[in-house]
Amino acid sequence: MTDDRSDEALMTAYVGGDARALRELFQRHAPGLTRVMAGHLGSTADAQDVVQAAFLNLHRARRDFRAGSRLQPWLYTIAYNLMRDHHRYRGRRPELLTEPTGPGGHDTRPSQAPGPDADLHALPIRRALAQLPEAQREVIVLHWFAGFSFAEVAERVGARRTAVKVRAHRGYKRLRELLGPEYLELPGDSEAVTVQEPKA
Amino acid sequence: MREPTPGPDELDAMFEAVERRIAAPVGWVEGLRQRSTWVRSAALLGVALAMVALILLGLRRVDLGLHPLPRLLGTIAALATAVLAAGAVALRPLHRRPLRGWLLGLIAGLAVLAPAIVCSLPPAHHDHPASLIGVDADLVPRAAGCFAFGMGFVALAVAAAYLLERSALRRRGSAVLALLGAGALANLVLVLHCPIVAPIHQWAGHATITLVLLLVAAGARARGA
Numbered sequence: 001m002t003d004d005r006s007d008e009a010l011m012t013a014y015v016g017g018d019a020r021a022l023r024e025l026f027q028r029h030a031p032g033l034t035r036v037m038a039g040h041l042g043s044t045a046d047a048q049d050v051v052q053a054a055f056l057n058l059h060r061a062r063r064d065f066r067a068g069s070r071l072q073p074w075l076y077t078i079a080y081n082l083m084r085d086h087h088r089y090r091g092r093r094p095e096l097l098t099e100p101t102g103p104g105g106h107d108t109r110p111s112q113a114p115g116p117d118a119d120l121h122a123l124p125i126r127r128a129l130a131q132l133p134e135a136q137r138e139v140i141v142l143h144w145f146a147g148f149s150f151a152e153v154a155e156r157v158g159a160r161r162t163a164v165k166v167r168a169h170r171g172y173k174r175l176r177e178l179l180g181p182e183y184l185e186l187p188g189d190s191e192a193v194t195v196q197e198p199k200a
Numbered sequence: 201m202r203e204p205t206p207g208p209d210e211l212d213a214m215f216e217a218v219e220r221r222i223a224a225p226v227g228w229v230e231g232l233r234q235r236s237t238w239v240r241s242a243a244l245l246g247v248a249l250a251m252v253a254l255i256l257l258g259l260r261r262v263d264l265g266l267h268p269l270p271r272l273l274g275t276i277a278a279l280a281t282a283v284l285a286a287g288a289v290a291l292r293p294l295h296r297r298p299l300r301g302w303l304l305g306l307i308a309g310l311a312v313l314a315p316a317i318v319c320s321l322p323p324a325h326h327d328h329p330a331s332l333i334g335v336d337a338d339l340v341p342r343a344a345g346c347f348a349f350g351m352g353f354v355a356l357a358v359a360a361a362y363l364l365e366r367s368a369l370r371r372r373g374s375a376v377l378a379l380l381g382a383g384a385l386a387n388l389v390l391v392l393h394c395p396i397v398a399p400i401h402q403w404a405g406h407a408t409i410t411l412v413l414l415l416v417a418a419g420a421r422a423r424g425a
Contacts, residue, residue, distance in 0.1 A: 026215045035205050055218045063236040074295040081294050
């Protein structure tokens, strides 16, 4: 049976001793978070490890949770911090590169629509993403691969919506340059390009 | 790459693995680490204050009354700020976004530079016999004594940070700031304990603590700890 309590109510219940609340939170957030982490890490197994570690750390930090806090930014910040540690441990720049998906390690499949069907397998996309600054990559993975709206991305990364849109605009612009005309119809442009570039 | 979104069975298996880890017996160290960040920070602050109290109550420098008060307070404020900032960063929980690099650099720089500047100041006074020793032939033994004394406090402070930091100082930023903060704390303790005012003693016996810890931190950073 689906639990219709909010994330925050579930977390408060978990802190209060309701062990089932964590399972419900896991069921809600683990699939999306795994997908986002896979977009960054280029490996489903690594992504699942990070997600499991994120929930374990959510448990360890449960006494820090305060009524009125939003849970999702917590969870995503934990996962992103673990992902950064993962990269440092591996001693390399993030993403991709290590899992070629076709003969000879090349995959030139074009991108697909944003959201759950976006093609994480496409090596050119993963290579291009790896060349973006982390702040832009984080926003684009959440927006494009995970299909979150800018408002939702802002909540997850703990930034203002305007800042997120600026990052997305710059990131998509750079991706278009890196990927070429085949990928001109990148998602998010209609909303992101309306943001004015801040003056230097 | 496999389909990144786990199916129901895979999701259950993932959660059961998390559940097993959570259900495993928790020792007192893990119990400490699972306390709230406020409690952990208060505990670390309590350890630092206990060290300062120990010195002030039992091992206070004999020339304290002769030391110019504004300079003493300024020295204590600079070192205490470095200790507090480094401690706060070392215990920063995983659900908070990483600090910007320039801010981390500023705090690390404060923890390194504050002891160095304090040790480079001209002698505060020459009015107590205990303040005039520790030079020439007496330099090495006195400096070694202060270095060992300070390193003892470093060991205690780093041990406390290790027990209270959730990753057991495996996260690079936490480890580096814990080391540098412990160095600043040791210098604070020495300011309150050691009456020798010669800058050469201060550098050889006090500032070297921070330099050694800086080398250790750089080594840890290079190894990706």
